[in-house]
Amino acid sequence: MIRVMRSSFPLLLSLLFSAIAGLTIQRYLFDLRSLDPVYGQLHFYPDTARPLPGYAGLLCGFALFTVLPLRHGNFSALAAFNRSWLPLLLTIPLLAFKTAAFLPLLLILLCWSWSFYRLGRNAAAEPSPPPALFPPPKTGLLPVCLLLAAGVAWSCYMQFHAYRALYLLYHDWGEYATDYLKLIREPDRSLIHYFVTGGHWNPLMTNVMTLALRIFPAPETIFFLNSLLIYSLVPLIYWFARTLKLPVATALFFALAVLLNPVVSNQSLSLFYGYHPINALPSLLTLFFISKKRGNRAGMLLFFLLTLLVQETVTVLWFGYALLLIAQKRWKSGLILAVGMVLLFLLFSKFVIPAAAETTAYTQMFHYHQLGDSIGEVLLSPFLRPRVFWSTLFALNNFDFLLCLTLPFFFLLLTRPLLLLPTLPLLAGVCLQSTRDVQNVVLQYGVDLNIILILAAMCNCARLFKMNSRRHLCGALAAALFCVPALYFFTGKVPKYGKYSFEPIAQLPKADKVVNFLKSHMPPGSPAQASARIRSQLVFDYRSRKLGSPFVPGEYLLVDLFDGCMSRRELEEIRFHIASDPRIRPVTFAHWYNHHYALFKVENEIQKPAELPFLRQMPPEEFGTRGLPVPIDSPAFSARLDTTRQGKFLRVRLDSPISHDVDLHIYHGNSHQEITFAHGLRPAYRCPAGTVFLIPLPQLHDADIPTLRIEAFPREGSAESDRLRASLPSRSRP
Secondary structure, X not given: OHHHHHHHHHHHHHHHHHHHHHHXXXXXXXXXXXXXXXXXXXXXXXHHHOOOOXXXXXXXXXXXXXXXXXXXXXXXXXXXXXXXXXXHHHHHHHHOOOOOEOHHHHHHHHHHHHHHHHHHHHHHOOOOOOOOOOOOOOOOHHHHHHHHHHHHHHHHHHHHHHHHOOOOOOOOHHHHHHHHHHHHHOOOOOHHHHOEEOOEEOHHHHHHHHHHHHHOOOHHHHHHHHHHHHHOHHHHHHHHHHHOOOOHHHHHXXXXXXXXXXXXXXXXXXXXXXXXXXXXXXXXXXXXXXXXXXXXXXXXXXXXXXXXXXXXXXXXXXHHHHHHHHHOOOHHHHHHHHHHHHHHHHHHHHHHHHHHHOOOOOOOHHHHOOOOOOHHHHHOHHHHOHHHHHHHHOOHHHHHHHHHHHHHHHHHHOOOHHXXXXXXXXXXXXXXXXXOOOOOOOOXXXXXXXXXXXXXXXXXXXXHHHHOOHHHXXXXXXXXXXXXXXXXXXXXXXXXXXXXXXXXXXXXXXOHHHHXXXXXXXXXXXXXXXXXXXXXXXXXXXXXEEOOXXXXXXXXXXXXXXXXXXXXXXXXXXXXXXXXXXXXXXXEEEEEOOEEEEEEEXXXXXXXXXXXXXXXXXOHHHHOOOOEEEOEOOOOEEEEEEEEOOEEEXXXXXXXXXXXXXXXXXXXXXXXXXXXXXXXXXXXXXXXOOEEXXXXXXXXXXXXXXXXXXXXXXXXXXXXXXXXXXXXXXXXXX
16 A cells, blocks of 8 residues: 555656646636736736636646656656656645735746756756757857847837837936937037936936937937847847857857846836936946956956946946955955945035036935935934834835846856845845835836846856856756746736737827827927826927926917826816916817827917807707707706717706816717816816807717716816915916
8 A cells, every 4th residue: 555655656746736837827827917017916817707717727737747747657757857846835825825916926936946947957967968959059140130130129119109109208218308409409508418317427328319319310219229228238148158158059048038038128118218328237237247258458447437427326336346346355456446436426426416407415315215315314224214224125025126136047146146246235226215116127227236137147157167067057047948938928028928018008009190180289399398198299399398387478288188197186286277377278189099188378468268169158048959968967067969960969068167177977888988178178167157068979879879978077186276376376477
C-alpha cells in the first residue's frame, strides 16, 4: 500500500500543480478583463460574462503539468519535473481569495518566476542538454534594426492616434512644446529659459527640441523624436551586451526584453502626458557605461556631462552611483562624486530653477509637502515627522512599484545586490511623494530606476558567463524569459490582447472634424484659454493659456463642459465668471461623443446679451400647443416633442427660475444623450422663466417616441455661483 502511494505521489503532486496552474490561468488570463497599473486595480469580468467557461483554465493546467510531462510515460521524470514547481505551493493562499489588488498577482508572478528559475537550473544540470532548435546567430545587427524600427513605428502610431483622438492632455508634452515655441517666437526671452523648462533643469532636450521645431514646427516632430529617444535604447543595449562579451543570442534577448519592458513600452504615452525630457537619460547612461567598459575616458566624460543636462534629478542618480563606489572602497572617487552631486543639486534647486520660474523655492517641492516645506525638512522628516515618513515609505503601492521594476530580471539582480545601491536615493524620491498615483511603471518616474536595473542585470549576467556558473545562469535567464513577456502582457502597452493594451485608445475616433470646426471660429495666432485636453490641439496655432486665467480682450475661451482635469466646482466657478462678464460673447458650441465644448470671445467693450438661435421666450399657452408632452423629472422644467418637416425637435422650457445649471439626460429606446442647458453657452441660472431650449433629435425614431423621457441633473458646483459674486472683479478683469 505504501509502495503504491509512493509511486502515485508524483502523479498526485502533478495534478495539484495542474489545479494551481489552471486556477491561475483562468483567473488572470480568462476572467481578468483589464488591469490598471496606475492605481493597482484589477477589473474582472462578471461571472455571467466570462469569455471562456470556468473549466478552460483547468484544462490548460492539466495539459501543461500532467499530460505533457507524462507523454513518455516516465514517472521518475515526472517527479523531477515536479521539484521545479514546488514554489507554486506558495500561491495557494494568494489564490484562495479573488481580490482586485495588484500585489497578489505580482507575488504569484514571482512564485512562477522562481519555479522557472528552478526549472532552468535543473535543465542545466543534465549531463547532455538537448540540442538547439536553431543554430546560434553570428550577428544580431539585422534583428536589432528590425526591433528598433518596430518600436519607433509603434510608438509614433500610438502618439499620433492618441493626439488626434483627444486622448493626450496638454501636460506634459504640450507644456514643454509651448516653452520650446516661445524660445523660437520670442527671441528676447532671457537666457535662463534655454536651460529650464516645465519647472525642470533640462537644457539638453530644450535646445535639441527647439532646433528640431525650428525646422519642422509640428506636434509630429515631438512625437517622432520622443519615439526615437525611447527606443534608441534597444540597439544600445545590444551594443552594451556585446561589449560585455555576452553571446549574440543573449544580447538579442536583452534587446527584446527592453522592447517589451513595461516602463519602456509605456513611455510613448506616459498615461496621457506624452513626451518628457527624462526619456533621453537611458540611452545616454548606457553610452556612458559602454564607454566605461571600453576604457574610453573621453566618452565617459562626454556622456556623464550630457546626462547632467537632462534633468536636475540625474544628480540624485549619480549620488547613488557614488554610494556604490564608496561601498566598493573607491573612497576618493565616491566622496568627490557624492559631494559634487549634492552641491550641483542644491545649485539647480535653490537658485537656477526658482530664478527661471520666478519663485523663491524649488518647483517640485509640492511632491513632498506632507514631509516638509524645504529640502532640509524633507531630509529630516524621519525624525521630525516619523509617522508620516514611515507610513508613506511603506505604502502598499510602493511594493507594487518595486516588484514591477525588478521582476523582469529578479534572479539576475539577486546575483550581486550591491549593484542596486544606486537606485536607493531615486527609489526613495519616488516612494516618498505625497501623490500616490506616480509609483508605477506607466509614468516617467520609473525611467531612471529602470535603466539602472537593466544595466545591473546585464553586468550580473556577464559575470555569470565569466564564472561559468551554468546552472544559475540558465535558471535566471529562464525566469527572465517568463517574466519579461508576462509583465508586458499585464502592464505593457500591448497592441491588442494585453490587460493594459492600447486597444481601447485605438478604438477612439479621431476628432479632426470637431477640432477643425472649433478652429474655424478662431483666427490662427489668436490668444486663447482652453481646457487641458482640447488645449493640446492649440499648441502650435494659438497662444494658449490655462483656462481660468484673468480674461484679456481679444482672447477666446474654449471650455470643455465635462473637463475631467479640474474639479466641477472650479469649472463652474469659471463658467460663472464667463456668464457674468458683459464683455464676453458666446461664439459657438460643439458636441463630439463624450466631449461638449462651448466657445466664447472676450471683447473690448460691453456687449448686448447675445440672441442664441436655440433659445427663445415662449408663454405657457403657446408652449402647451407645441407637440406632445415629454416626461421630465424636474418641477422647474416642462418638455414637449415637436415634429415638423425639418425633423423632430425637443423643447425644454424653464418654468421657474433656478439657482443652478443643469445637464439634460435624454433617453429614448436604447439611446442616451447628455446635453448641458443651452449647450453651455448660457447657464440655466442666467435665463429668465419662460426660456425654451430647442434640441434637434434627428436620431429619434417614431417607434421610440413613447419611450422618450428627460432627467435634469443639477451641475455639481453650479449652485454655489451666487456666493461667488464678490470675487468677480478679481477673476474676470485683468
